[in-house]
Amino acid sequence: MAALKITKMALNSVLALMSERWDVFVPSPSPAPGGPSGFRLFEPRPMPAPGKPGPSERDSSVNRQTCDEDTLWNGTGQGGQKGRDRENHLPEERLPQFLRRVLTVKPLKELFFPRSEPILGYCVDGAFGGNGDGTGVSVFMPEGVLPGKPRVVFGARPCDAASLTVLDRVFADEAYPDDFYISRRKNTIIVGLGCNVPAPTCFCPATGGDPFGTAGLDVLAYDLPALDGDGSSQGHYLMKAVTREGEALLGFLSEAHLGEGPSESDERACMALEERARKAIAAGLPADTQSLGRVLGGIFNHPYWATLHEKCLGCAACTYLCPTCHCFDISEEPDPGASRSGGESPKGGPERPRLTGVRVRNWDSCMFPIFTLHTSGHNPRPTGLERVRQRVMHKFYYFPENFGAVACVGCGRCVKYCPVNLDIREVISHIAALGGTGVAESISA
Amino acid sequence: MSAQSPSALTKTLREFCAGLLDEGRVDVVVGFGRGTLPLRSTPVFARNPDDASRLIFDATCENNLSVFVPKLKDKRIAVVAKGCDSRWLNQYILERQTEGERLYVIGVRCQGVIDRKKLDAYLGSRRLLEGRLEEIRGQGECGEGLEGEGAGGTGGVEGAGGVKGAEGVEGARPGPGVSVSDGHIKWHLEGNDAEGRPWAASLDFEDLLSDSCKVCVKKGPVYADVVIGENGETVKGNGETAKGPEREPSFDDVKEVEGASIEERWKAFRSEVSKCIRCYACRQACPGCYCKECFVDRSAPRWIGGSDDETDTMVFHLMRAMHLAGRCVDCGACVRACPMGVDLGLLNRKLQKDGWVLFHHIAGFEREGKPLFGTFLPDDPNDFIL
Numbered sequence: 001m002a003a004l005k006i007t008k009m010a011l012n013s014v015l016a017l018m019s020e021r022w023d024v025f026v027p028s029p030s031p032a033p034g035g036p037s038g039f040r041l042f043e044p045r046p047m048p049a050p051g052k053p054g055p056s057e058r059d060s061s062v063n064r065q066t067c068d069e070d071t072l073w074n075g076t077g078q079g080g081q082k083g084r085d086r087e088n089h090l091p092e093e094r095l096p097q098f099l100r101r102v103l104t105v106k107p108l109k110e111l112f113f114p115r116s117e118p119i120l121g122y123c124v125d126g127a128f129g130g131n132g133d134g135t136g137v138s139v140f141m142p143e144g145v146l147p148g149k150p151r152v153v154f155g156a157r158p159c160d161a162a163s164l165t166v167l168d169r170v171f172a173d174e175a176y177p178d179d180f181y182i183s184r185r186k187n188t189i190i191v192g193l194g195c196n197v198p199a200p201t202c203f204c205p206a207t208g209g210d211p212f213g214t215a216g217l218d219v220l221a222y223d224l225p226a227l228d229g230d231g232s233s234q235g236h237y238l239m240k241a242v243t244r245e246g247e248a249l250l251g252f253l254s255e256a257h258l259g260e261g262p263s264e265s266d267e268r269a270c271m272a273l274e275e276r277a278r279k280a281i282a283a284g285l286p287a288d289t290q291s292l293g294r295v296l297g298g299i300f301n302h303p304y305w306a307t308l309h310e311k312c313l314g315c316a317a318c319t320y321l322c323p324t325c326h327c328f329d330i331s332e333e334p335d336p337g338a339s340r341s342g343g344e345s346p347k348g349g350p351e352r353p354r355l356t357g358v359r360v361r362n363w364d365s366c367m368f369p370i371f372t373l374h375t376s377g378h379n380p381r382p383t384g385l386e387r388v389r390q391r392v393m394h395k396f397y398y399f400p401e402n403f404g405a406v407a408c409v410g411c412g413r414c415v416k417y418c419p420v421n422l423d424i425r426e427v428i429s430h431i432a433a434l435g436g437t438g439v440a441e442s443i444s445a
Numbered sequence: 446m447s448a449q450s451p452s453a454l455t456k457t458l459r460e461f462c463a464g465l466l467d468e469g470r471v472d473v474v475v476g477f478g479r480g481t482l483p484l485r486s487t488p489v490f491a492r493n494p495d496d497a498s499r500l501i502f503d504a505t506c507e508n509n510l511s512v513f514v515p516k517l518k519d520k521r522i523a524v525v526a527k528g529c530d531s532r533w534l535n536q537y538i539l540e541r542q543t544e545g546e547r548l549y550v551i552g553v554r555c556q557g558v559i560d561r562k563k564l565d566a567y568l569g570s571r572r573l574l575e576g577r578l579e580e581i582r583g584q585g586e587c588g589e590g591l592e593g594e595g596a597g598g599t600g601g602v603e604g605a606g607g608v609k610g611a612e613g614v615e616g617a618r619p620g621p622g623v624s625v626s627d628g629h630i631k632w633h634l635e636g637n638d639a640e641g642r643p644w645a646a647s648l649d650f651e652d653l654l655s656d657s658c659k660v661c662v663k664k665g666p667v668y669a670d671v672v673i674g675e676n677g678e679t680v681k682g683n684g685e686t687a688k689g690p691e692r693e694p695s696f697d698d699v700k701e702v703e704g705a706s707i708e709e710r711w712k713a714f715r716s717e718v719s720k721c722i723r724c725y726a727c728r729q730a731c732p733g734c735y736c737k738e739c740f741v742d743r744s745a746p747r748w749i750g751g752s753d754d755e756t757d758t759m760v761f762h763l764m765r766a767m768h769l770a771g772r773c774v775d776c777g778a779c780v781r782a783c784p785m786g787v788d789l790g791l792l793n794r795k796l797q798k799d800g801w802v803l804f805h806h807i808a809g810f811e812r813e814g815k816p817l818f819g820t821f822l823p824d825d826p827n828d829f830i831l
């Protein structure tokens with residue numbers, strides 16, 4: 001099945017059906033007021049008993065009523081606790097509405113390279129073998145580390161999907177394959193959602209992306225607005241398969257009669273959406289990033305860095321939220337389940353864990369002062385200058401040199417969430433301008 | 446703010462700072478400039494008179510600029526300071542992190558700053574392409590806000606300079622800035638929606654106001670070498686620091702939580718910190734977090750783990766708040782910096798309340814003496830010791 005059109009009202013039924021075979025992840029309403037925070041497991045509602053109003057009828061009334069953004073906001077702003085709870089527990093009916101917010105706060109990488117991930121468990125009290133005499137150390141793979149049930153992500157933006165092709169170069173590298181990442185990549189089907197109206201912070205085309213780009217996707221969905229007389233109150237999703245896995249997914253849905261094939265006018269509507277989005281995003285783009293490396297190679301010692309870093313606070317908002325940032329740190333942690341209850345461990349592990357630990361891989365950030373701190377006390381990147389330079393160099397010079405792609409997909413998260421508005425688009429344009437003045441050549445010469 | 450547009454302030458600010466730099470009285474002015482997105486500002490470091498033309502001041506100036514002081518190597522530093530920024534400058538001197546002579550405080554009277562997360566919550570799937578503050582001129586109502594300040598438009602400025610009326614101003618009325626909450630200033634927003642259709646809206650100033658600004662006890666600087674007023678006038682400071690807040694601190698939000706059962710509070714705390722990704726933007730944005738090595742980064746001994754384990758995250762939040770006890774000025778910079786919407790304000794304010802109720806202490810009003818936690822008196826309240 002190459003393409004399938006569903007009504008937005010049927011989205012819940014579609015996701016519920018998928019949930020029977022896959023763990024389905026969708027962008028989640030924010031823990032804070034202000035947009036989805038990350039991806040969460042979709043929890044299907046119980047289907048109504050026969051004779052009761054069907055899901056689509058029920059949904060339509062809810063959707064019409066919550067379509068207005070102000071309704072969503074009422075009682076959620078003002079920073080009130082109650083308001084937050086409300087957003088937190090938005091009913092699934094509102095999902096199509098939420099999907100129109102452009103990006104989650106936390107990037108898609110979290111589903112493949114989580115914030116913290118146990119990679120090894122151990123027990124030092126002789127249990128589970130050890131030395132065989134009640135002493136010694138046993139090492140095991142924590143349970144639940146390698147995903148069991150295959151997954152579907154619905155509603156990832158094209159930039160987030162493209163970021164996986166960047167991460168693949170690191171974690172699915174032939175020389176150093178990362179089993180944890182690869183196993184998750186292999187068992188996940190990604191249904192993307194094209195960006196009808198890119199956000200003011202979006203700049204994917206400057207990194208080789210596109211608001212309707214298909215890199216990293218198995219299916220690309222188009223959000224078709226409701227048209228007079230098309231019988232939908234909310235419009236449709238038109239899903240087009242990109243890979244064979246995507247085709248199989250659409251086939252599965254169409255077997256359940258959950259949609260229909262697209263018409264010619266639907267195809268025209270898709271083209272129109274693509275054109276409009278490209279035109280809109282073209283207005284505010286920084287310089288193209290794909291040739292920045294040429295300039296960056298020559299400006300390692302340029303005074304630009306000294307002025308650039310000055311306002312940077314040195315947090316990890318820009319790197320933790322970046323879909324392509326992939327630095328990690330490995331730490332040894334006590335198994336929290338074991339230490340608390342002496343019983344079963346939530347992070348996986350044996351039934352009788354005592355004196356057990358987990359080795360955990362955590363996100364790390366080159367913006368932290370201790371990132372490159374040596375045991376000796378020496379730090380090759382002692383100040384913000386070296387650290388901000390590293391972030392820019394890595395994304396636009398070292399990574400392209402090593403892997404043949406820029407390590408930025410133009411999602412704009414770092415632009416939006418940097419507490420001091422250190423805008424990477426400005427940095428890109430400044431650097432391009434330095435190249436234009438020939439400063440790069442003169443310095444490297 | 447009540448009579449003229451904020452650009453009068455900005456204009457004077459630019460001229461004044463250009464003069465300061467031109468005369469070589471300071472080496473750098475740390476201020477705010479226009480950001481790259483609607484309703485965003487960005488810190489600016491002006492080192493020559495031309496740079497000063499980038500400076501602005503308005504309700505988008507959300508960072509606490511004093512955070513940069515310990516990092517700067519310049520000999521003499523001017524800081525554009527709201528009330529809360531100026532309180533941290535005082536605190537730095539009190540904590541011996543810098544000398545008073547090194548600082549030149551350019552005080553600005555602040556009406557409160559924006560919380561971008563509230564804006565995002567309002568926008569939902571709409572895109573914001575333009576935003577500005579609009580003054581809705583009333584007939585006569587403006588006078589209300591000025592009452593008790595004595596001298597009309599400049600009254601707030603004199604008070605803010607640290608002499609007259611800086612302390613105990615007319616109960617809960619924080620001065621001219623208050624007129625904004627009477628509906629005289631609105632946020633004007635424009636953009637397009639998820640289907641590309643244009644929209645425009647006008648929101649009350651309070652709707653997007655940072656929570657900490659709603660309970661601010663000192664909107665003008667506690668100490669200033671010069672104060673630039675809302676109408677662009679400059680008033681020289683007299684080298685004294687304000688004696689105390691201009692209104693009684695209110696802790697209604699804390700009291701509400703204190704009324705809940707211990708289970709409810711525990712649940713609320715857990716759910717709040719569960720959003721945290723430990724990016725430490727809160728720590729980095731706080732002027733008080735200047736430790737060379739934060740306890741979370743220490744490896745020998747290792748105080749807390751580095752994963753997203755719930756217990757570790759809770760320990761981080763409790764320790765961070767405790768390390769700011771008696772020092773936090775409730776500027777809200779940490780809350781605004783957090784990308785995940787963790788409300789650090791409540792813990793901060795609980796500790797402020799304890800400081801106020803038990804010791805009648807509120808941070809940032811002293812340049813000399815000892816910090817709250819640096820003093821011990823035999824008759825200090827000690828009921829909490831079991």
Ligand code: SF4
Pocket residue numbers: 318321322323324325395407408409410411412413414415424
């Ligand atoms: S560097 Fe910024 S814009 Fe680029 S991918 Fe990362 S977060 Fe997105």
Ligand code: SF4
Pocket residue numbers: 102103157158159160194195197198199202203204205209210211212281409410411412
């Ligand atoms: S950066 Fe591009 S792909 Fe990503 S959300 Fe914006 S328009 Fe969509």
Ligand code: SF4
Pocket residue numbers: 311312313314315316317318319367417418419420421422726
């Ligand atoms: S650029 Fe911004 S988000 Fe990144 S470390 Fe600096 S202050 Fe934090």
Ligand code: SF4
Pocket residue numbers: 509730731732733769772773774775776777778779780793
């Ligand atoms: S803890 Fe937060 S509110 Fe208190 S001084 Fe630091 S940044 Fe300001």
Ligand code: SF4
Pocket residue numbers: 720721722723724725726727728782783784785786787789
């Ligand atoms: S800024 Fe927010 S998410 Fe980051 S460490 Fe602080 S509370 Fe956690």
